[in-house]
Amino acid sequence: MTTPAAHIESQDVATLIRAQLPLLNGVRPVGHVENSRPTAAISSSRLGIGFETLDRRMFTAEQVYPHLSRLGAKWARVQTGWGRCETEPGRYDFTWLDGIVDNLAAAGVETMFSVTFGNALYMPDVPHESAVGYVPIYYEGALSAWTRFVRALAKRYRGRVTHWEVWNEPNIPQFWQPRQVSGRDYAQLVRVTAQAVRAEIPDATIIGGATSLADPAFLVDALRGGLAESIDAFSFHPYQMVPEHNLQNMHDVLRRILDEHSPGRRIALYQGENGCPSQLAGHHDDWLGMYTMDQVVQAKWIARRFLVDLKVGFDKIFYFHAVDLVERPYRQAGDQINEPVMMGLIHGGSYEPKYSFEVARRVCHLFDDRTLRTELMCLFTERDPSSPQRSTLMAAPYVATFERDGAPLFVYWLAEDPQQRTAQATIDVELWWDERLSMDHPVLLDVLTGEIYAVEQPADFFQTDWRSRGTKYRLPLTDYPLVFTDASVVAELGAKWRDR
Incomplete structure (x- = not known):
């Protein structure tokens, strides 16, 4: 008989979390997901x-x-x-x-x-x-x-x-x-x-x-x-x-x-x-x-x-x-x-x-x-003011887009080897979603920690070269998924709000 304890590596998970999952930059923490739904509640x-x-x-x-x-x-x-x-x-x-x-x-x-x-x-x-x-x-x-x-x-x-x-x-x-x-x-x-x-x-x-x-x-x-x-x-x-x-x-x-x-x-x-x-x-x-x-x-x-x-x-x-x-x-x-x-x-x-x-x-x-795979526009850009000729679209972030109950979900992350523990960054992103979808209260859900962040930047429709491209934000970028969506989506997961 194998002794299970002999194979389990002791880890200080709290220290690992502090080192790898700091608070997100440029957004304000406003709540936490405390999901209490049972599996049986999912149809x-x-x-x-x-x-x-x-x-x-x-x-x-x-x-x-x-x-x-x-x-x-x-x-x-x-x-x-x-x-x-x-x-x-x-x-x-x-x-x-x-x-x-x-x-x-x-x-x-x-x-x-x-x-x-x-x-x-x-x-x-x-x-x-x-x-x-x-x-x-x-x-x-x-x-x-x-x-x-x-x-x-x-x-x-x-x-x-x-x-x-x-x-x-x-x-x-x-x-x-x-x-x-x-x-x-x-x-x-x-x-x-x-x-x-x-x-x-x-x-x-x-x-x-x-x-x-x-x-x-x-x-x-x-x-x-x-x-x-x-x-x-x-x-x-x-x-x-x-x-x-x-x-x-x-x-x-x-x-x-x-x-x-x-x-x-x-x-x-x-x-x-x-x-x-x-x-x-x-x-x-x-x-x-x-x-x-x-x-x-x-x-x-x-x-x-x-x-x-x-x-x-x-x-x-x-x-x-x-x-x-x-x-x-x-x-x-x-x-x-x-x-x-x-x-x-x-x-x-x-x-x-x-x-x-x-x-x-x-x-x-x-x-x-209930969350449907839907192609929505998500364009990451990163400018280098010191070397404008090198400025280009940043291809590294990986994006998956969905919709749920009338709201869009943009999920994105840096697709490097997760063992690299890549440090958090920020990046410009231009988003577009269909008129049948709405984003009244944009939030960012950190899937790893369950923290909910308010995205309070001005959300003017972004235009360039006479074309409407979407709404532009400056968002944190991590090597794990962040979900940009409406507050109504995360509320269903038992969100506990700090400022309500």
Whole structure:
């Protein structure tokens, strides 16, 4: 048994906050968001959370449900664990899964099943009882047993689980054994699995892919093997330390390939798994390229990750993971025991929320399906009076624009590596929104701290070269999202005003 405390890095979070999150320049603090809404109060959202590895009992789910009832993420990705459900041939114990699905529903969260991994009963060479990554199509008798299991699973959860994802990261050997990775073989696995699910749930949403990173060559191979005929959505896991890096291109390439192989029927595209550790050392995910990580940097990364995913246009978006995975050894295919996964919003030892939890919560509650992605004009400029010939448009700020209940939302941040802890700056910005939207009382919401700032600068309509360009402001610029919007938008999040 792993000792959780042995893996958790001690951090003085209050000191980290003071160092990295000072008050914003040029605007006046007037309130604070004190969100008290439960997850159940959100009717729908594209945002979800990883609730995986319970097939291997890697965390205590009962400790997490109360937090999910507050978080605001409306979907949870849950692995079904064939090896845990069927420990005797032909006999299924779904009691543990019943508890997960029912408790998530009570918390206001809908389950998406990840139907994945093997079973030692039918695979004599697996090195561990969890059979992580071992594929039933490669074992005599296993495929028929897999099909019976999936059909029993679908029958059990008909009317309770609508979304069914097939396998996890089949494009890398860590999760595809004992043969070489093959897109065509994966398409075969999806086909038989989808048929078993739809035999009991004809209108089930079947998700394929779940690939490690964007892997267009694997996707094309799978589509040539017939994948498009079996799926309603495709998911992939674009892990990276700078959330925005090349993400639009990855989305657009996969979107094009799916459209070309499925003319006349749109296959949805999910960001199916993505996470960031809250500490530098002592965990499995040092491959991300970290050099100075802490809980505040993780919180910046999470806010940026959710918002860039919303801007890019994914149909569903999942953060990995709800809680650190430290209670039992973390395994992939093979017999190696890996370091624990420390990407959780919740500490795996104490089950207390990390700093990132409340940050993710603000994003989930503000950017549910009532907040619509809308293209609005947002133009950053920075002048250099000492060298006018070098003055130019500043391209570095990343912008995502939305509308909610008749008000515009401009979300912007500096898209540098969050580990750089870039110092706050100020910048000129010209904004334009449609006449159907209104901004009667402009405020700036700091997503990281929850502080609300009044923007009290003159808001004259800005004109140059005989053209109306919008309203010009001088605003703070940080390496994490700030939301410029109307006070009515943040009021719904339980804003406590200091001057009212």
